[in-house]
Amino acid sequence: MNLRESLRISWRSITSHKLRSTLTTIGVIIGIAAVITFMVLGSGFSASIIGDIEADQEPVMIVQTQTEPEGGVGIVPVETPIYTESDIEALEGQEGVSFVAPEGSLDVVQTATDDEQITGVVSTEATTADSFEHSTFVDGEPFGGEDEAVINEPASQVFEENVSTGDELTLTFEDGETATVTVSGVVEADFGEQTPPQVFVPTDPYYTTTIETPDGDEERAYPMLVVGAESFETVDPAQAAVVDYIEAESHAAELKGDDDEIQVQTVEDAIEQFTDIVDQLTLFIGAVAAIALVVGSIGIANIMIVSVTERTREIGIMKAVGARRRDIMQLFLVESVVLGIIGAIGGVALGLGAGYLGVRALEWPMAYPVDWIVLAIAVGIGVGIVSGLYPAWRGAKVDPIEALRRE
Amino acid sequence: MGSNARKGSTAVALEDVGRTYQLAEPVHAVDGVSLELENGSFTAVMGPSGSGKSTLMNLIGCLDTPTAGGIEIGGNPVANLSNAERARLRGTEIGFVFQTFNLMPRLTAAENVSLPLVFHDDVDQDRRERARELLERVGLGDRLDHVPSELSGGQRQRVALARALVNEPTLVLADEPTGNLDTDTEAEIMDLLVELNEAGTTLLVVTHERTVAEYADHVVHLLDGHLEDIEHLGSARDVTVPGDAIDEGTSESGDASESSDASEPGDASTGTESAP
Ligand SMILES: Nc1ncnc2c1ncn2[C@@H]1O[C@H](COP(=O)(O)OP(=O)(O)OP(=O)(O)O)[C@@H](O)[C@H]1O
Ligand SMILES: [Mg+2]
16 A cells, blocks of 8 residues: 555544544644743743853953752852952962952942932942953943943833933932942943843942951952953963962952852853753753653554554455555554654644744744754654554454454 | 466365354354355355355455365465465455445545555556446446445445455455345346456355346355255356357346346256255
8 A cells, every 4th residue: 555545544534533633642742842842942042141142252250159058959149248359459460360350239229310210120230440341332431430330231221211321320329328420331231131230330439348357357358250361362271270269368268158169150151051051951841841752652552542443344344355464554553653743743833832922022032943843743753653553553463354243 | 366367277166164163152154165166157155144155255255264174266275375465365356245345434435446456556547437437337426425324225235346346356256245236226236247257257146036146157055054055057158158258248148147047947956956
């Protein structure tokens, strides 16, 4: 029997039980939709965040603290100020390091322009002008004095009327004090559209947090440092030098909590970490999909066994007029493969649809994971074959005379 | 075996064939039947209900396997054939008309008729055209696209006959092919069978009707699975040179039945002996 003929017969059998066929394929649809949705979201994520980071890669590294909470899952950042002025000075002297810019949050409760006030939303960071060494300015330049500030693009757009270089901002601190600063420049956001609105002011005089160093002195200390390397080539040696210093001699190493860990992360490391998370998620989604596909296969196998039983008499007739075992085998295999492909196509459609809604909500770019779509169809065919084999074999060994005796 | 097999050689040979069903009491549906059908012969099978006629047909049609004895088709012992070879035999050499029709319920008349072609058809010939031709021959040219449930019993029977003929079989096994037909339609169908027979097809037809049996050259009488008697009807066709018969077959089929009627008195002795 040729393939076209078995396709025609199988298609008729499938369409004569529309509801049953649809329900049968749901397992496969869900499994494949899960993967496709995730792939759409994953590539949207990469394109919008990792892509942005990669695009303006800088020869800088971030020094910060993190911890694994006891009994908890994952890694959380620690905001304790442990990087002292002495540490900064020492790090600046390391081989290959061009600058060390501290960064620390300020307790600013309200940010205001001349005619609008915003509470929360905008965060204010104290840092030094050096930290803008590798930043791309949309407009203006780093701050030069204590009454100047740099804002990022999201912050410039957060007010009704866009804030630009030369405009004045009034910051209200938690203790009620206020400061008025002039915007000296607008920088591109670090993490694309996901970056929160930020205002950067000089550490002097706004940052006042101090800590007692192991030497007994009271020094200003920050929760995070941005270390710039002289060039891309020196990033790796500079990173090694920074790590060495921090581990061996720094105040930070002694001030940090017992379970805390100091991380010196280049942009590349950050991307790697992102990719690691994505990979782990992929594994998880893969497992979910695999379970759904196994359930889906069992569903198809089950319905195919029902179908073989229902059509035992028809099988008998076909055998009586000359159908061979392989013809019957082929007929039912084609039917289950068609079910598998329908499931795959349905899953791809549902996955793309859900993925589209997701990326649209997150304002990420839409992606069509072609490899995965092709793979999904292949998996659909595979599921069809695997789940159809046993029922088809049962159909093939039906004894025609027994089958014809059924009424 | 091929369609060009000469008349006179053996198409089907049964050697002491038995078919026993192992129930609480063994049921001997067919018991010790020996029979030879010559190529191009026309044999009728008669016998009361339950005498094993259908069972015998199934055995010859390679659907069922004998529990005793052996069957040869075209000189080849069926027992030696593989599953696939038997399927090929059923699909290409044998045309089977079932007592219960056995049509595919979801296929149309035309699709049912062309079904055997689907399994043994390497060249993509026009199956629908072939089905139409055959359905027209059995008087159903206007029912091509009806499914069996939209056909009368007699119409279904004729679809089953058309399906049996679609592969141009050399052996036609028909289990009561006219069981549901009126006399006129019965005559038409029998004429068609006679025509095929005259073209060289070997026929084995189960019937309860004496009028149908009289188209045949021989009548096999079964009783309780035993072969009671073989009645030889000296029909006109039997002595006709095949070449002539093909030319005259169609126009003279009516006469043929009459001539077999006419010749019956000659065989009356055997005939009456076997009559119940
Ligand atoms: N599967 C079976 N199991 C047990 N006995 C069976 C089976 N099939 C047929 N028989 C018995 O075999 C005998 C012959 O049956 P068969 O169908 O050949 O009769 P038949 O001559 O065709 O009758 P009818 O004229 O009614 O069609 C019957 O007595 C029947 O009960
Ligand atoms: Mg019968």
